[in-house]
Amino acid sequence: MNRRRTAMRITQKPPNEASPQTGPSAVRKQTNLDFLSTDPKFKRPKALVRASGHCRTLAAVLACALLTGCVTATVQEIRETDTAMTGGDTVVVLGRRSQPTTDETELDFITCVADNLDRGAQGLNVIEEQQFIDATFPWFEPRIAPLNNADLPEIIKQLPLARRLDQMQLKYLVWIEGSTQRIDQTGSMTCAVTPGGGGCFGFLSWENDSSYEASIWDVETGQNAGKISSEASGTSYIPAVIVPIPIIARVRSSACSSLANQLKAFISPS
Amino acid sequence: MTKSSPPLQCAHPPSRVFQRDRLRQAVPARRPGALPVFLAFFALVVGCAGAKVAVPIQFPTPLVEKVPLPIGLYLDEALLSYKHEESLEQRGDWEIELGSAQPSMFANLLTGMFIGYRRVQQLEGSHPDVAGVLFPSIEEVQFSTPEQSRSDYYEVWLHYRFKLHDNRGAALGAWDLTAYGKAHKQNHGGDASALQQAAMSACRDAMAFFTQQFTTVPVVQAWLAKELGAAA
Known part of the structure; x- marks a missing residue:
């Protein structure tokens, strides 16, 4: 044997919990960088893209921390x-x-x-x-x-x-x-x-x-x-x-x- | 509605009676659906709900070796209209309607278990196209709710009695069968749904038990020996 x-x-x-994209608290707020994404020809400076990405990541982490508790499996x-x-x-x-x-x-x-x-x-x-x-x-x-x-x-x-x-x-x-x-x-x-x-x-x-x-x-x-x-x-x-x-x-x-x-x-x- | 009512224009302060009359006019007209909503809410708050359920008529067909004989089935009016009604203290009136499910339950059961099956309209008399006639009846039904049993389950017990007659109408014997079904309250939205599932499970358990028990009952064994011996 x-x-x-x-x-x-x-x-x-858990993977199927409210993700930052779908959760109620994750509704994307209008920021002063949003106008940049409206013009397809406009290429965002790398620093701005990085800053925007960091904001989103931070928001996602905060939303996750606020909405779900930790599970040990x-x-x-x-x-x-x-x-x-x-x-x-x-x-x-x-x-x-x-x-x-x-x-x-x-x-x-x-x-x-x-x-x-x-x-x-x-x-x-x-x-x-x-x-x-x-x-x-x-x-x-x-x-x-x-x-x-x-x-x-x-x-x-x-x-x-x-x-x-x-x-x-x-x-x-x-x-x-x-x-x-x-x-x-x-x-x-x-x-x-x-x-x-x-x-x-x-x-x-x-x-x-x-x-x-x-x-x-x-x-x-x-x-x-x-x-x-x-x-x-x-x-x-x-x-x-x-x-x-x-x-x-x-x-x-x-x-x-x-x-x-x-x-x-x-x-x-x- | 309040906004659209004309403003009070009185030279003197209005009397209390007048104020009350004005207030009555200002109250919106009662909507026709308000009373049932209020009563439903009241029933929910008071908690004396009860439930009235009927067992669904969808049953599986048993996947077993068939008895090589055709059988007849007699269902009397008492079984076809069987209802279990019970009033529980502070828990309202409960009703489990079992009769309407019996024809399809026994049709599927006997179709799976015998090479042939036919409903007969009377127990007495000769039925040469079948080897015997089965006559089921419900002797007793019990149920319990989670509040009564202090568990998480709605439970239903069924007590059937089966009588077997030969194809000339002579009674050969009888035997009892007790079945049990349960439903966990967490899997159902309310009393009615859970009780219905428990009753359905009890019916399925009765079918399952019948398939296992049938050939072990002495009356049936004697009947099978006679019929199959005669056929051989």
């Missing part, structure tokens, strides 16, 4: 077998929804991971979760779904299911477990509205913690190809002096993109 363990620790701003990988994808091979990402439980993976997290796997130049062919569950009904319903990879061969022995999986060219099943929890919350905020106007005063902060694990099962061999875990945590703040300014740490989004990137590299190493 080829077992490899890698770990990455990333302190990052850790990804770990355990490889059990080699993996590879060819032409029409497909993958499905499924959430664990066993019978009564207090910890169910969020639907939008599953969708987020599947979308991220599907996207980009090295994107994989990902089958949508509900479409897969309907097409293989009842084998991946909560009551019957295999709980570990040892149960998989027994289920795949069912001829109608085996034929359907062949049609789909399904190579890997990715099971995701885990959730994002709010682990700490402090502060208070009071808001009031008067005939003359309104406002809020106070400070709120809370810490979110994401912990997800993806198990990759090889459908052809029925073996566990490996596991990837993604953990992320971050603190969000809302200071308010008349106007509340939310500084949100996108913890789940960061865990999703970290997990999806690592999954993509794991399943289809280039």
Whole structure:
């Protein structure tokens, strides 16, 4: 068994957060240099271009710092077998929804991971979760779904299911477990509205913690190809002096993109 | 509206009654949509919402080895019009309408499980074109909301009873099936959507359980042995 363990620790701003170009606070303000860009023939002096660029960078950094909190993400990988994808091979990402439980993976997290796997130049062919569950009904319903990879061969022995999986060219099943929890919350905020106007005063902060694990099962061999875990945590703040300014740490989004990137590299190493 | 009203031009200070009348005139006319908006807001604030949902009629067809017999299905009026209604203290009135989904649910289930399937209009009498007739009924429905269970889930339990008759109308036996469905509140926008999803999940669980349980029920095993033995 080829077992490899890698770990990455990333302190990052999630990629899909409000960028300086699209965020509400990043609306480009009219400056005294703007007239220069209206004349296409006019070539801006390098110093001015540099100054303008620095202003924009500074504004972008400030906007980012104001709108998003920092997230710390850790990804770990355990490889059990080699993996590879060819032409029409497909993958499905499924959430664990066993019978009564207090910890169910969020639907939008599953969708987020599947979308991220599907996207980009090295994107994989990902089958949508509900479409897969309907097409293989009842084998991946909560009551019957295999709980570990040892149960998989027994289920795949069912001829109608085996034929359907062949049609789909399904190579890997990715099971995701885990959730994002709010682990700490402090502060208070009071808001009031008067005939003359309104406002809020106070400070709120809370810490979110994401912990997800993806198990990759090889459908052809029925073996566990490996596991990837993604953990992320971050603190969000809302200071308010008349106007509340939310500084949100996108913890789940960061865990999703970290997990999806690592999954993509794991399943289809280039 | 206030701006367009004529200014007060009185030689003497107006009486209080007159002032009140003028103020009434100055108040904009009530818009027709204002009352429903106010009532909705009031209901939201008070929080006695409840929900009324119907299970959607889209069900998958099971992907299983088919029983090599044709089967009949009898759905009575009690099942076709089945509604579960419950009033919860301080949580309003709740209704889960299950009846309208039963024909498509059982049609898909039996189409996937048997080589042939047909709805029969009466339980008694002879049905020579099928090997037996299945007669399902809902015995009990329960549900819980996150407030009741102190969890994050809306949950629904269904208790079905299945009766099997031979193709001459004689009762062969019955068995029970209990199904469960849940929906996490964070995945849904409100009570109705989450409860509907939990009820839908319970119906799918009933179908899944039926596919696994059917050939293990003693009544069914005896019927299969007789019918398949006769066919051989």
